[in-house]
Amino acid sequence: MLQQTTVAAVRNYFLRFTALWPTVHDLAAAPLDALLREWAGLGYYARARNLHACAQAVVEQHGGVFPNTSAGLQTLPGIGAYTSAAIAAICFDEEIAVLDGNLDRVLARYYALPVPVREAKEELRAALQLSVPKRSGDFAQAMMDLGATICAPRTASCLICPLQPDCLGTRTGNPTMFPIKPVKAERPTRRGHAFVMTDASGDVYLQSRPGKGLLAGMTEVPTSEWSAEPGAVMHPVAAEWRHRGQVVHIFTHFRLELEIWSAEVMPDELENGWWAPASALKGEALPTLFRKVLAQAGLE
DNA sequence: AAATCGGGGAT
């Protein structure tokens, strides 16, 4: 859950998940749909699929016991270079370097790294590995906390930093210029229409998104294609459509502007999805985008 | 190597 996500955002999700599924066996036995519903709103939904696949791999291929080495852990779905090293160091005292986003920044400053971190990741890892002590888990967490507090993204409190006086970034007089950021492509805008349909009793028409790609497997209301130029409105069924304004949503690599339409329709004209009472929307696997859409249409 | 994949808190 914490991959690219702050503790504040994760907190309640973690508490909910561990209450619902206290053991790896519980998680492996749960239906994926249940995980996606509980994950809704947290983002990066591939993580929920990976978590489920990981639990099943641990149960089915490792007898319900996690591997106790970084190499073994990294074979599991969703557990990559950082997470495998973090678990191995913190849980099993493996003397391995743990690099998260904080360490990228701390090390880029410490070495006054003249290139973006991505171009020197393995060199940084090798350099940090030389400093890993016996208490590797404590060291990993201490270094991450140093990055989160003293060597923070916009503020470098060099006067109280224990890495002095060796930090080359501090010696440059401008440590916060590191890490050097790669030139970022500007975020394009995509536009489309979203259609919120209710039946005579007020139930809302929902459907599932495809199993791959953006918001894979999550719940949505029907939309048009999303494209650079706003297409003409093609309502899914004939009805008295009302324009309910616009929803703007920012994804990692594009900005989305959806025109919101609502109407009461005849239920038998729709087939692929299902009808949900407004009171049940809370429990659906609706990502934040579609919760915004429903709110804009006057539901939720 | 580059692109994909969410959402929100801090500034």
Next chain:
DNA sequence: ATCCCAGATTT
């Protein structure tokens, strides 16, 4: 408005 978060996987 911008940055970036206890990154992983696919292309």
